[in-house]
């Protein structure tokens with residue numbers, strides 16, 4: 070599904086990625102964790118073909134980057150990045166925003182086929198927003214907008230969904246609703262790669278975790294093997310204690326001397 074080998078990325082004197090190896094198999098759902106600036110978004114931008122490594126190889130969905138048209142690859146990958154919402158036209162109705170995902174357009178300049186419109190309604194129904202289909206996108210809450218983007222992503226039947234901090238700025242209720250919608254999608258034939266700063270967002274359907282620090286992977290593998298006190302201490306340089314409740318982790322922070 071995704072195989073990164075020996076990825077490095079340099080900008081001037083800075084080594085932003087330092088030998089990242091990561092293998093994600095079909096059907097696995099991964100969370101990528103690490104402090105600000107450790108290189109998470111850089112990895113996502115490489116997997117989506119917007120950035121190229123200084124050295125190392127990237128294989129995604131059976132294709133080696135450098136030997137494949139990345140525009141074709143992007144049609145097979147749903148990518149929800151922080152900048153995507155800003156690119157949407159706020160006055161467009163919600164269903165149209167969703168429908169545009171079928172063609173990877175940002176908006177339509179011609180009549181939308183009935184079949185595409187119907188599919189947009191179905192995807193909206195799946196994320197629980199069918200009733201808002203005719204409203205302008207601008208009238209939706211932040212959480213609803215994020216779920217609209219999820220529905221939009223599903224229009225292209227992606228084999229891989231990549232999300233960069235999709236719950237940033239959402240209140241607890243909106244966050245849980247978003248994660249519930251994502252959980253529903255996780256049962257379809259696809260893999261999810263999800264970047265977050267919040268360990269409690271690692272809901273039960275996530276199977277694996279990759280933990281980064283300063284451009285390197287501290288650990289990667291099954292979530293219970295990676296989310297240990299020692300490994301988290303190493304990545305965050307804080308006295309942390311991990312607890313589990315209903316297969317969902319949360320963090321206790323010990324006395325901090327910064």
Ligand SMILES: Nc1ncnc2c1ncn2[C@@H]1O[C@H](COP(=O)(O)OP(=O)(O)OP(=O)(O)O)[C@@H](O)[C@H]1O
Nearest residue numbers: 080083085103104105106107108109110111112266
């Ligand atoms: N094109 C670039 N030129 C120079 N520096 C860059 C470039 N792209 C990223 N960086 C730097 O690389 C580091 C990693 O950035 P990246 O956005 O991948 O981190 P991140 O882990 O996603 O951080 P955050 O959690 O804050 O979003 C940062 O220090 C950033 O300033």
